[in-house]
Amino acid sequence: MPHYMHYLFSIQVGLLFLTSSLCLSTKAQDYRCPPCEKSNTxxxxxxxxxxxxxxxxxxxxxxxxxxxxxxxxxxxxxxxxxxxxxxxxxxxxxxxxxxxxxxxxxxxxxxxxxxxxxxxxxxxxxxxxxxxxxxxxxxxxxxxxxxxxxxxxxxxxxxxxxxxxxxxxxxxxxxxxxxxxxxxxxxxxxxxxxxxxxxxxxxxxxxxHKRKSLRKAHGILGIIGWGLLLPCGVITVRYFRGLPFDCHLGSRVHAGFQICAYTVGTVGWAIGLSLQADHFATFRAHRIIGITIFCLATLQMLASFLKPTKADRYRHYWNLYHHFVGYALLSLVVINILKGFAILQPPKIWEHTYIGLLILLASIAFVLEIVTWVRFYNLTFEYTFERKIKLPPRPNAGSLVPHHPPATHS
CATH class of the missing domain: 2.60.40 (Immunoglobulin-like)
Structure with missing residues (x-):
């Protein structure tokens, strides 16, 4: 097993432990009310x-x-x-x-x-x-x-x-x-x-009150898995691919995020699937979107094992499919999480925090997108300029060594 897979496994275990500790039920507080009429009751x-x-x-x-x-x-x-x-x-x-x-x-x-x-x-x-x-x-x-x-x-x-x-x-x-x-x-x-x-x-x-604790677990796992780890994986593969110190780092981090997102999100999805059996007609849209998210995420995971090589002529079509399904998945995730907030009606701080994190991720992606396009136009301009002035080919390393004629003895 590669060394980075051990870190991914540790991250998954830590996330599951953290989210399970947040899912404790709370007991209702007592209040003042009149006493009973008789004793021994x-x-x-x-x-x-x-x-x-x-x-x-x-x-x-x-x-x-x-x-x-x-x-x-x-x-x-x-x-x-x-x-x-x-x-x-x-x-x-x-x-x-x-x-x-x-x-x-x-x-x-x-x-x-x-x-x-x-x-x-x-x-x-x-x-x-x-x-x-x-x-x-x-x-x-x-x-x-x-x-x-x-x-x-x-x-x-x-x-x-x-x-x-x-x-x-x-x-x-x-x-x-x-x-x-x-x-x-x-x-x-x-x-x-x-x-x-x-x-x-x-x-x-x-x-x-067990059902309320399971609903909390469903919401927290869904937000962490589908709502946060999944977009982080998309950002890493788009903007950190081909880094100078390790050309495979972006792909590895992307795979790690997506594996963690799929694991945590699937656990939350399974809990939610069991919870909504009594009220399927009422929350039909939320449940159908959740099933669609799981199916698309599973297709994305399977597609990563069927990825064509760069020399394969089908690689271009695979990239189009993978990108389209990924962005559609992100859109459905945001919609369904907001629907979940409307159903569960937790304290507003939960919804505001999630929206704030989405804005933060969107801002990071926006800045990195600008940097990517600026870099692309700079490289394009340099290539076009070199072709217009028809610069001679750069000498190799051996031609840079000065040549001295052999010494003659008089």
Whole structure:
């Protein structure tokens, strides 16, 4: 193995270690909320990970039926928006959830209604069903506070037999108002899709945040692999080819960057491919572009092993193909990374940092492009000038040695 391949392998391992260390999940912070009515209860009070929601749960494991006191709060964008919270008997998902929906009346009062969400409800194809609600509601009310623009839902529920205190699946949501008593469809964002989790009421542990960590890993690996290492490899092969101290350095550095970019990017692509299975219809464009990027990158890697020699007459066509696919790949990468920022909606510093790095790379490429063209025109001018004045051919090294006639002896 050449010596520089050891350095490339070390770089790949270091990049993977660095990005994996950045993908740790964060736990939601607690917040102040009212105490439970009775002692000897299981108490859970926390901020939920999405939509700015907060919840307080008081679990009473009484005989024969367990009860659950709920205080759920959320600040909707508009006062007419509806707010919902509910339980699911099987999984932490929207389908088959039994929810309480709080919404304002035209007279600015607040109503609380119950509903069972079906598959048709999820896709906006049917009305919300009121039948099949198995959770016993002992009391349910809600208030909207104008000063803080917060909707607070209060409920005391009798839990059915399928509610397991060690795995309580609950969901929450917010939507843009009501239409003839039916809640309008909520926004199709990850914040809304991730409004679900599983709670262990006995110890307060929360499950279901592994997917968020995988999304962070997908984004970070995609940015580093496709978004940074790939354009760096293009810059090196275009502007550092044929350096005076090593004519093969540009090609070797280019190959190293592209191997690292393909390795890191493919790992991120595989993670993203597994994550979007649930929301393929919503993020179809992002996924299709990602698959196209992987296919084009694979073709580029395979093409490097089928590169014709300089004497081959097909070398010119291979260069055209390789350059066209490479620049098309870079364009798709930038578009898809920006789409990923719009989907994940991370802190703005991530998007601004990436755009700043793109501007930096583009500026470097612009300056090097100017230097390349200036050098090209200078060489062209020197060649044309020499041909016009028809300079004699330069003498070889032997002709520069002065010739002395042999000495004669008188």
């Amino acid at each position: 299981t108490y859970l009070c926390r901020s939920l990970p999405t939509l700015g929601a907060k919840i307080r749960l008081c679990y009473y494991n009484t005989t024969p039926n367990a009860t659950l006191d709920v205080v759920f709060s959320m600040a909707p964008l508009l006062p007419v928006d509806w707010v919902a919270w509910g339980l699911n008997p099987v999984h932490a998902q929207m389908i088959d959830s039994q929810v309480l929906i709080a919404h304002r009346n035209p007279d600015k009062g607040v109503n609380v209604s119950q509903a069972v969400l079906s598959y048709d409800t999820k896709h906006g194809c049917g009305r919300v069903s009121r039948s099949g609600f198995e959770v016993n509601i002992y009391r349910a009310s809600a208030n909207y506070f104008e000063d803080s623009r917060t909707m607070i839902l209060y409920a005391k529920l009798g839990l059915p037999h399928w509610c397991n205190s060690t795995r309580l699946n609950h969901v929450w949501q917010v939507g843009p108002g009501m239409n003839r008593g039916e809640p309008l469809r909520h926004m199709m964002r990850l914040q809304n899709f991730d409004s679900r989790e599983t709670i262990n009421l006995t110890n307060g542990h929360v499950l279901g």
